[in-house]
Amino acid sequence: MTFRQARYDEPLLCERMRPSPAEETDLFGVPSSLRRESLSLPDLPEHEVVRHYTRLSQMNFGIDTGFYPLGSCTMKFNPKFAEELARLPEMARVHPEQDPSTVQGILQILFELQGILAKISGMDAVTLQPAAGAQGEFTGLLLARAYLDDRGDGGRNEIILPDTAHGTNFASAGMLGFHVREIPSKDGRVDLKALGTAVSERTLSLMLTNPNTLGIFEEDVAEVARIVHDAGALLYYDGANFNAILGRTSPGTMGFDITHFNTHKTFTTPHGGGGPGAGPVGVKAFLEPFLPVPVVTFDGRTYGLDWDRPKSIGKVRAWLGNSALLLRAYAYILSQGSDGLRWVTDRAVLNANYLRHRIEKHLPVPFSGLRKHEFVASGEPLKANGARTVDLAKRLIDYGFHPPTVYFPHLVEEALMIEPTETESKETLDKFADALIEITREDPKLLRSAPHNAAVARVDEVLAARRPILSWRMLQKGKGSEKSA
Amino acid sequence: MDSEEAAMLRAMGLKSIDALFADIPEAVRIKGLDLPRGMGEQDVVRHVTSILRKNRSAETMPTFLGAGLYDHFVPASVRAIASRSEFYSAYTPYQPEVSQGILQTLWEYQSFICELTGMDAANTSMYDGSTALGEAALMAHRITGKREIVVPRAMHWDRRAVLSSNAVGPGLKVIDVGYDADNGTMDLDSLRKAVGEQTAAVYVENPNFFGRFEDELPEIRSIAPSLLIVGANPLALAIAKAPGDFGADIVIGEGQPLGNAVNFGGPLVGIFACREEHVRKMPGRVIGLTQDAEGRRAFCMTLQTREQHIRRERAMSNICTNETLMAVISAAYIAVLGSRGLRKVALDNIRRARLLAERIDRLESFEAPVFQGGHFNEFVLRSEIPYARVHKALLAAGVHGGLPLTGHFPDLKEAALFATTEVHTEADYDRLVQALEEIR
Numbered sequence: 001m002t003f004r005q006a007r008y009d010e011p012l013l014c015e016r017m018r019p020s021p022a023e024e025t026d027l028f029g030v031p032s033s034l035r036r037e038s039l040s041l042p043d044l045p046e047h048e049v050v051r052h053y054t055r056l057s058q059m060n061f062g063i064d065t066g067f068y069p070l071g072s073c074t075m076k077f078n079p080k081f082a083e084e085l086a087r088l089p090e091m092a093r094v095h096p097e098q099d100p101s102t103v104q105g106i107l108q109i110l111f112e113l114q115g116i117l118a119k120i121s122g123m124d125a126v127t128l129q130p131a132a133g134a135q136g137e138f139t140g141l142l143l144a145r146a147y148l149d150d151r152g153d154g155g156r157n158e159i160i161l162p163d164t165a166h167g168t169n170f171a172s173a174g175m176l177g178f179h180v181r182e183i184p185s186k187d188g189r190v191d192l193k194a195l196g197t198a199v200s201e202r203t204l205s206l207m208l209t210n211p212n213t214l215g216i217f218e219e220d221v222a223e224v225a226r227i228v229h230d231a232g233a234l235l236y237y238d239g240a241n242f243n244a245i246l247g248r249t250s251p252g253t254m255g256f257d258i259t260h261f262n263t264h265k266t267f268t269t270p271h272g273g274g275g276p277g278a279g280p281v282g283v284k285a286f287l288e289p290f291l292p293v294p295v296v297t298f299d300g301r302t303y304g305l306d307w308d309r310p311k312s313i314g315k316v317r318a319w320l321g322n323s324a325l326l327l328r329a330y331a332y333i334l335s336q337g338s339d340g341l342r343w344v345t346d347r348a349v350l351n352a353n354y355l356r357h358r359i360e361k362h363l364p365v366p367f368s369g370l371r372k373h374e375f376v377a378s379g380e381p382l383k384a385n386g387a388r389t390v391d392l393a394k395r396l397i398d399y400g401f402h403p404p405t406v407y408f409p410h411l412v413e414e415a416l417m418i419e420p421t422e423t424e425s426k427e428t429l430d431k432f433a434d435a436l437i438e439i440t441r442e443d444p445k446l447l448r449s450a451p452h453n454a455a456v457a458r459v460d461e462v463l464a465a466r467r468p469i470l471s472w473r474m475l476q477k478g479k480g481s482e483k484s485a
Numbered sequence: 486m487d488s489e490e491a492a493m494l495r496a497m498g499l500k501s502i503d504a505l506f507a508d509i510p511e512a513v514r515i516k517g518l519d520l521p522r523g524m525g526e527q528d529v530v531r532h533v534t535s536i537l538r539k540n541r542s543a544e545t546m547p548t549f550l551g552a553g554l555y556d557h558f559v560p561a562s563v564r565a566i567a568s569r570s571e572f573y574s575a576y577t578p579y580q581p582e583v584s585q586g587i588l589q590t591l592w593e594y595q596s597f598i599c600e601l602t603g604m605d606a607a608n609t610s611m612y613d614g615s616t617a618l619g620e621a622a623l624m625a626h627r628i629t630g631k632r633e634i635v636v637p638r639a640m641h642w643d644r645r646a647v648l649s650s651n652a653v654g655p656g657l658k659v660i661d662v663g664y665d666a667d668n669g670t671m672d673l674d675s676l677r678k679a680v681g682e683q684t685a686a687v688y689v690e691n692p693n694f695f696g697r698f699e700d701e702l703p704e705i706r707s708i709a710p711s712l713l714i715v716g717a718n719p720l721a722l723a724i725a726k727a728p729g730d731f732g733a734d735i736v737i738g739e740g741q742p743l744g745n746a747v748n749f750g751g752p753l754v755g756i757f758a759c760r761e762e763h764v765r766k767m768p769g770r771v772i773g774l775t776q777d778a779e780g781r782r783a784f785c786m787t788l789q790t791r792e793q794h795i796r797r798e799r800a801m802s803n804i805c806t807n808e809t810l811m812a813v814i815s816a817a818y819i820a821v822l823g824s825r826g827l828r829k830v831a832l833d834n835i836r837r838a839r840l841l842a843e844r845i846d847r848l849e850s851f852e853a854p855v856f857q858g859g860h861f862n863e864f865v866l867r868s869e870i871p872y873a874r875v876h877k878a879l880l881a882a883g884v885h886g887g888l889p890l891t892g893h894f895p896d897l898k899e900a901a902l903f904a905t906t907e908v909h910t911e912a913d914y915d916r917l918v919q920a921l922e923e924i925r
Binding site: 005009010012013014025026027029030031033034035036039040041042043044046049050052053054055056057058059060061062063064065068070073075078079081083084085087088089090091092093094095096097098099101102103104105106108109116119120122131132133134135137138142167168170171172173174175176177178179180216217219221222245246247248249250253254255262264270271272273274275276277278313314315316317318319320321322323324325327330331333334335336337338339340341342346347349350351353354357358369370393394397402403405408425426449451454455456457458459460461463464465468469470471472473474475477 | 490533568600614654772781808819828
């Protein structure tokens with residue numbers, strides 16, 4: 001064990017506020033009905049602010065800190081050159097309302113990226129507007145609805161989801177007022193019989209991740225596509241697991257009509273501790289007229305924006321999308337190229353299968369067969385000693401590893417969803433496997449009281465939800481209750 | 486294949502990498518990607534930089550665009566803080582024990598936003614100001630069960646379009662209210678006619694799309710029979726009364742002006758805050774204060790039963806990845822400037838817009854500001870010359886003028902929305918005014 005996270009009792013900036021002498025601020029320019037006489041925000045010397053955030057950053061684990069095998073999140077190394085590119089003033093200080101003649105560079109990059117993503121996904125057209133994968137799903141479902149309405153086949157309002165689907169699929173369908181029909185899996189794959197029974201003239205779409213969240217490739221995908229299409233519905237590809245298929249297969253080849261990408265997963269734009277991301281959406285040609293406006297165009301000489309698209313679904317966010325992330329994705333794809341991207345998938349799949357091979361005797365991995373970029377193990381055996389998956393996850397922290405995704409997907413008891421990604425070496429994978437195995441043999445007390453080497457001990461999440469204190473203001477209102485909350 | 490890969494395959498008893506893909510049926514395999522081969526770092530950087538150089542940035546071309554996004558001066562410390570890769574290379578803080586840094590930073594961000602807006606709770610961000618409005622409308626529907634959202638006609642068309650997309654699910658009806666032709670603020674008579682039994686919320690912006698402070702917010706509150714959603718520029722809130730003090734229920738806004746770059750429109754950061762009583766109906770990730778097993782202060786994501794991974798199709802929203810790093814930047818910007826710095830910048834922006842409008846107004850062919858009353862950092866300019874010609878002439882003079890409004894607000898005739906901030910120098914103003922003067 002070599003890991004010790006920094007541990008500061010770092011006060012809140014608001015706790016360091018001092019009553020400042022009355023300001024002589026001239027609010028003349030503000031209408032008298034709206035003048036604000038005081039603002040209670042801290043006033044600290046700049047270097048104290050920098051120290052505050054530097055200390056806080058040292059209590060944060062990122063991919064640059066260590067191995068981060070968070071399943072379905074594809075935590076690979078974020079190349080530093082892409083960060084530098086995104087900071088150039090020609091990216092950062094360019095306004096989206098500028099005249100197209102003054103933004104030919106970024107329009108070229110966006111236009112080319114649309115083409116590149118179309119090729120990677122086997123689709124015909126791409127919009128870069130959605131800000132994240134979930135918004136890509138929202139966009140995709142709006143597109144499917146608009147297309148079916150246009151064809152005189154409106155009124156379809158059911159989304160079919162396998163029980164392995166990501167939670168966002170359910171929420172995106174719900175946000176649009178659609179009904180969700182969940183179908184059970186068979187051997188960790190879509191049950192074709194259940195699918196056949198579920199589809200009807202009410203089905204708008206089946207949303208599917210392939211490989212699915214168990215890391216298992218849906219070998220019957222062509223048959224799935226046939227069933228869905230025969231019912232007059234569209235097939236949506238949840239692109240969260242794209243890292244598993246680059247250059248090996250594509251949503252278009254598999255028969256999908258719509259796909260989203262998560263640039264912060266597959267194309268390694270940094271996730272920022274929770275965002276930003278970008279969620280471009282690719283579609284087959286028949287859906288192209290419905291894409292959000294504006295569409296980036298190129299007439300052979302000049303890049304432009306096309307707003308005149310009568311069938312468009314409109315907009316899902318302001319302006320063109322998370323361009324500074326799309327720029328990073330573009331640069332990353334150029335650096336990898338056709339050979340590199342295929343290697344990405346090959347190595348990601350090799351790493352996942354190798355890691356599974358190393359640990360499956362100690363932590364069972366339900367369902368047989370190959371895995372793609374990730375796999376799901378079960379912490380069930382820990383229960384005999386009075387520990388659970390959550391304890392094992394917290395104990396991994398003491399060994400310097402970020403825990404995997406836990407308790408998802410739901411059809412595996414005590415699930416540990418592990419995605420090593422291609423950027424990790426065999427040495428790291430071996431150390432991680434050794435740690436997992438070691439932990440299964442440790443005194444369960446050590447697990448239940450873990451982590452011991454992080455900035456804080458086990459955090460009481462139940463307390464946080466029972467009595468939410470979400471701001472300094474709320475803390476002040478219930479002053480004195482922090483300890484007894 | 487390198488020796489490491491060979492060793493891993495050997496351990497699994499496999500002969501080749503291809504064997505790992507035997508589960509992909511022949512019929513759906515592809516041979517590879519039809520893309521060029523990979524480039525070295527130096528070549529990629531050179532190549533991408535050379536394309537980007539075709540852009541004109543505010544660095545070399547004085548730009549007077551605003552309309553929701555503003556190029557402000559950002560102290561280097563803010564970028565240094567946001568460049569800590571412990572922050573930016575982390576995923577969502579699912580494991581609070583190793584993520585206290587970003588959790589505390591975000592809790593402090595929530596606290597700052599609450600102080601600015603006068604709300605009790607804020608989430609850690611929406612995608613941008615437009616989706617924050619869309620989500621606020623959905624939330625108002627969840628709270629009231631009603632289906633009409635009353636909004637100002639004076640709004641950016643993108644934001645209006647995004648609201649319409651969000652209205653699809655529950656079938657919300659969006660009703661537009663015009664603006665006073667002299668003041669550019671919400672027309673209160675039209676507002677009275679627009680609200681009714683079915684109103685879920687009234688939405689108003691301060692400062693509004695035309696840069697005007699909505700002087701009559703208290704009156705708007707009393708007319709609104711329902712929830713009041715206020716869209717605010719957070720920088721203006723440093724010197725303008727908090728919407729919470731006017732009885733706002735939800736406050737949203739584009740948070741970009743707080744230290745974030747304009748980034749050609751993304752990433753941005755949507756501000757979202759509400760009163761305590763509505764917290765469980767709020768969308769998005771929220772950080773709470775709690776304790777660790779040893780009784781020490783700690784932070785974690787909370788109220789997750791509202792979210793997609795638990796409530797699934799009945800979740801408050803589908804958002805998970807948001808704009809966290811932009812919220813970190815906003816918090817750092819607020820902390821570096823402090824209350825005094827923020828107020829100074831805000832007041833300086835007001836002064837600059839007033840002076841610039843006065844200078845333009847002295848020119849023969851231009852009127853500015855078109856609307857009477859207090860403005861924040863932008864204003865509508867009207868031209869006697871077709872604005873398209875003005876726009877082109879300015880570009881030719883190396884200046885980017887304001888946002889042409891003619892297409893979307895034909896009643897304003899040949900008009901454009903001009904913004905200014907502390908990044909502009911006297912030379913920039915001279916250049917703009919001189920260029921305007923020379924247009925015939």
